[in-house]
Amino acid sequence: MKKSAISLLCAVCFAANIWAADVANTDSINIANAKNVKIVERDGKVTLMIEGTEGNPDYTYSRTITPDGASVVKEENRGLGFKIPFVDRDTDSRDVVKSRRSHFDFCMNIGGFGWALATQKPSDLRYKTKHSVEFCFDHLINVKYYPQGVRRTHFMLGFGMQWRNIALDNQRWMRDPETRQIAYGAWDDSQYDRNSSLHTYSLTVPLMIIQPIGSDFSLSVGAKACFNVSASAHCNYRCDDIRYTESFSHLNRRPVTAELCAAVNFCESIGLYVNYAPCRMFKDGKGPDIKTLSIGVAICY
Numbered sequence: 001m002k003k004s005a006i007s008l009l010c011a012v013c014f015a016a017n018i019w020a021a022d023v024a025n026t027d028s029i030n031i032a033n034a035k036n037v038k039i040v041e042r043d044g045k046v047t048l049m050i051e052g053t054e055g056n057p058d059y060t061y062s063r064t065i066t067p068d069g070a071s072v073v074k075e076e077n078r079g080l081g082f083k084i085p086f087v088d089r090d091t092d093s094r095d096v097v098k099s100r101r102s103h104f105d106f107c108m109n110i111g112g113f114g115w116a117l118a119t120q121k122p123s124d125l126r127y128k129t130k131h132s133v134e135f136c137f138d139h140l141i142n143v144k145y146y147p148q149g150v151r152r153t154h155f156m157l158g159f160g161m162q163w164r165n166i167a168l169d170n171q172r173w174m175r176d177p178e179t180r181q182i183a184y185g186a187w188d189d190s191q192y193d194r195n196s197s198l199h200t201y202s203l204t205v206p207l208m209i210i211q212p213i214g215s216d217f218s219l220s221v222g223a224k225a226c227f228n229v230s231a232s233a234h235c236n237y238r239c240d241d242i243r244y245t246e247s248f249s250h251l252n253r254r255p256v257t258a259e260l261c262a263a264v265n266f267c268e269s270i271g272l273y274v275n276y277a278p279c280r281m282f283k284d285g286k287g288p289d290i291k292t293l294s295i296g297v298a299i300c301y
Contacts, residue, residue: 073149105144109158111137112263112273114296116164119276121290125184131167131197134294136275138162138206138224138261139301151215156208162226164200166290172196173233175248182233182251182287194237200253200281202226206261220263220301228253231281252286254279263298273298 035052044067053059064072116132118125139158146154173196174183187194206224213219231253235246257279265271275294281287 102145102147102149105146107142107144109139109142110300111135111139111160112296112298112301114273114275114294116166116292116294119291119293122288125288125290126169126171128167128169131195132165134162134164134275134296136160136162136273136294136296138204144210151212153209153211156206156210156220156222158204158206158208160204160206162202162204164202164292164294166198166200166292168196172235172237173198173248175233175251180250180252181285182248182282184288187237188239191237191239194235196233196235198231198233198251200228200231202228202257208261216267218265218268220261220265222261224259224261226257226259226277228255228257252283253281254283257281263301265298265301269300271298271301272296273301 033053034050035057036050038047038049038051040047040049045064047062047064050061051059062073066072112135114134114136115129116134117129118127118132121127138160139156140160142156142158144154144156146152168184170187171184172187172194174185175181176183182198204224204226206222208220208222210218210220230249231251232247232249233251234248235244237244257277260276260278261274263271263273273294273296275292277292277294279291281290281292
């Protein structure tokens, strides 16, 4: 009788703490056929512990309410391999305690290196894929918002830059001196040891939604605004054993474009990223219609 009264009293205290704490997480879970349930009060903290369920004896769950009203959750479920965005509960196979209180965080990341593939271009434009590259530093400075804890779905707003090189295969970039329209054409037969590329530089503001997958992987998807600072074309060649360089700057590129982006990261250190640019690179009538898809390696992206 005495043990029953103590257990009932602890249960009432536990429920009262959850109801009274404004900052406590009010999520609820339904655990059927729990094997062992404990309620422990120690140092002003009330903890509910559940060990084992039907068909999964290794399942453990604990929820601790601290005196200041914070709710700390620890869960290990080897039967789950992923989390449903905004719905699934925290799953950490390493049994690490994670706070589920919403908060903001600030971080600085590196970026990625990839290849820019042409998804749309004029049929007679010859694209050199292996030399068409980009350096993508979208997330140099970031603000993250965690609505329900670091191991759950969260958001990231960043600021960075992007440099992209579009190389031609046995063709050269040219510009009309009157209309300043950028075009492409064939090399002169007297020119050799030649190459031609288009460089674009943009400041980027990406907004990403990040979904942790298990304890090590994460999936990021979102979009970014590209403020196109500059675009220039360069041609290098030899003629009569003399090296020549031609450059065309201040090309009529669209001032602001949008891109879609996604990435898969391992331990927030290395992964793969994809950028898709559905907007035309140049203003109407000022250059060829080119759209790109970039795929590359992400490092602390």
